[in-house]
Amino acid sequence: MSEPLLSVSNLEGGYGQIQVLRGFDFEVAEGEIVVILGANGAGKTTTLRAISGMIERSGSVKLNGEELITTRPADIVHKGVAHVPQGRGTLPELSVEDNLRVGAYIRKDNEVDSDMEQWFEVYPVLRERRNQRAGSLSGGEQQMLAVSRALMSRPKLLLLDEPSLGLAPLIVQDLFARFAQINKETGTTMLVVEQNAQLALGIADRGYVLESGDISFDGQADDLMSDDKIRKAYLGV
Amino acid sequence: MELLLARIFDGLSNGSTYAMIALALVLIFKATTLINFAQGEFAMFGGFIVLVLTFEQGIPMWISVVLAMFLTAVAAAGIERTLIRPFDPSDHLPLVIITLGLFLLVNAIAGIIWRFDPRAFPELFPSGNVFTIGNATLRWYTVFTVITLLVTVALLTLLLNKTKVGLAFRAVSSNLESSQLVGIRVGPTLQFGWAIAAAVGTLGCAVFVADPFRQIQPNVMLTVLIYASAAAALGGLDSLGGAIVGGISIGMVQSVVVPYSPIPNELALAAAVIVLMVVLLFKPSGLFGTAAVERV
Numbered sequence: 001m002s003e004p005l006l007s008v009s010n011l012e013g014g015y016g017q018i019q020v021l022r023g024f025d026f027e028v029a030e031g032e033i034v035v036i037l038g039a040n041g042a043g044k045t046t047t048l049r050a051i052s053g054m055i056e057r058s059g060s061v062k063l064n065g066e067e068l069i070t071t072r073p074a075d076i077v078h079k080g081v082a083h084v085p086q087g088r089g090t091l092p093e094l095s096v097e098d099n100l101r102v103g104a105y106i107r108k109d110n111e112v113d114s115d116m117e118q119w120f121e122v123y124p125v126l127r128e129r130r131n132q133r134a135g136s137l138s139g140g141e142q143q144m145l146a147v148s149r150a151l152m153s154r155p156k157l158l159l160l161d162e163p164s165l166g167l168a169p170l171i172v173q174d175l176f177a178r179f180a181q182i183n184k185e186t187g188t189t190m191l192v193v194e195q196n197a198q199l200a201l202g203i204a205d206r207g208y209v210l211e212s213g214d215i216s217f218d219g220q221a222d223d224l225m226s227d228d229k230i231r232k233a234y235l236g237v
Numbered sequence: 238m239e240l241l242l243a244r245i246f247d248g249l250s251n252g253s254t255y256a257m258i259a260l261a262l263v264l265i266f267k268a269t270t271l272i273n274f275a276q277g278e279f280a281m282f283g284g285f286i287v288l289v290l291t292f293e294q295g296i297p298m299w300i301s302v303v304l305a306m307f308l309t310a311v312a313a314a315g316i317e318r319t320l321i322r323p324f325d326p327s328d329h330l331p332l333v334i335i336t337l338g339l340f341l342l343v344n345a346i347a348g349i350i351w352r353f354d355p356r357a358f359p360e361l362f363p364s365g366n367v368f369t370i371g372n373a374t375l376r377w378y379t380v381f382t383v384i385t386l387l388v389t390v391a392l393l394t395l396l397l398n399k400t401k402v403g404l405a406f407r408a409v410s411s412n413l414e415s416s417q418l419v420g421i422r423v424g425p426t427l428q429f430g431w432a433i434a435a436a437v438g439t440l441g442c443a444v445f446v447a448d449p450f451r452q453i454q455p456n457v458m459l460t461v462l463i464y465a466s467a468a469a470a471l472g473g474l475d476s477l478g479g480a481i482v483g484g485i486s487i488g489m490v491q492s493v494v495v496p497y498s499p500i501p502n503e504l505a506l507a508a509a510v511i512v513l514m515v516v517l518l519f520k521p522s523g524l525f526g527t528a529a530v531e532r533v
Contacts, residue, residue: 052418054414054418074417074420074422074423075420077419077420083418085418089418090412090415091407091415092412093407093411093527094408094411098404098408101404102405105404105419106419150418
């Protein structure tokens with residue numbers, strides 16, 4: 001097997017004196033959708049923030065074999081990692097169009113406009129509201145914008161932090177179906193952190209379970225879905 | 238009637254200067270939610286550079302203005318890098334104290350170099366009057382001050398809305414973390430804001446003291462800064478258009494409202510602050526500011 005796109009080992013990190021991640025390993029292969037499951041406070045968000053350099057961290061985070069553990073957040077984006085943070089992180093005072101343009105900030109090619117058209121095709125509501133302030137969009141629309149904006153950087157790896165949070169079930173289903181479709185069509189590798197295990201495992205190839213800052217379980221998505229312990233703890237059956 | 242007209246013209250030219258300095262304050266506030274109390278002193282120092290370049294180096298005055306804007310921008314970028322960036326941006330008190338310290342420092346350095354005696358400043362605009370009705374005179378100076386203000390705002394708007402660095406600046410102003418997550422380097426972007434603010438301030442001071450009735454000395458921007466702060470807050474602190482409306486409004490309060498009211502002239506400054514307080518009591522985000530409300 002060739003080298004994975006993302007290879008994390010002995011990852012530690014936290015906020016100030018509080019250590020959240022207690023040194024674990026995982027990988028994501030090119031083209032995969034991998035989901036990290038876990039309860040509130042298990043360290044899911046912290047894991048993504050450690051990968052994108054938003055917190056103090058140690059251990060090793062390699063993208064295509066290149067070490068990123070001391071790289072600064074903005075430079076990590078330049079290496080090909082896009083992060084849709086929890087709570088979507090749109091730029092509320094900027095227009096929808098400017099949000100998309102800023103997503104392409106690191107690009108120097110001249111296909112930004114055609115990429116934007118592409119996301120307007122996927123999410124026509126964004127085209128309708130292209131001149132509206134992003135802060136005026138509904139939660140679901142903001143999530144569409146946040147995902148499209150992240151993809152505007154043409155990332156190798158897309159980090160999605162609780163995309164379902166605060167959204168109506170129908171919208172969430174549609175969103176996850178889009179993730180699967182985008183993954184298939186563009187080959188963008190995705191690492192998804194999610195509480196909605198059912199939906200996330202439905203589109204994922206593999207999954208990890210995070211408990212108290214450490215990985216307690218991992219496997220193929222189908223295996224996790226049929227595992228009794230996982231079903232009880234995260235699928236509510 | 239003529240007196241009213243004369244006072245309105247006064248308010249217009251003073252208000253334009255307040256608006257220019259308010260613009261500089263707003264540029265830094267937008268991105269950092271910090272008021273740079275040294276903004277007026279940066280501007281004053283820039284004004285003296287114009288004076289030196291024009292009178293001592295013999296450089297044409299408008300080229301001197303552009304050079305001084307550039308030099309103060311570079312200096313402000315250096316100050317941002319060395320005195321502002323090392324500190325935690327979310328902890329305002331140390332930063333406020335640093336800008337107050339810079340205020341005193343720049344003022345003192347200007348005093349050491351140029352002494353506190355007022356000096357004549359180059360006349361940047363044609364002298365003479367557009368028209369005179371009895372006592373009311375519209376001077377070319379007033380007209381060009383307003384034009385300079387409008388051109389400055391137009392250029393700033395283009396810079397912020399049509400360039401990549403402008404987009405980055407607006408992004409950082411809107412959401413620091415998300416800006417990092419799209420690959421914007423926050424430090425240099427804020428530095429750009431400091432540089433632009435200093436350049437605008439220098440232009441503001443140059444225009445202010447280019448009035449043949451005024452001279453330049455190291456304390457020239459003290460009251461201007463207070464009026465400009467009031468103007469910026471009135472306009473909402475994060476809106477360029479608001480800075481203009483705020484600046485002109487404060488200029489009008491000072492030159493039109495106060496002389497007709499029983500308020501003694503000495504209290505004009507206080508009157509401006511009272512106007513500000515009343516507006517903020519009823520509309521805390523100012524006239525044009527972005528209210529901190531959004532859907533999630």
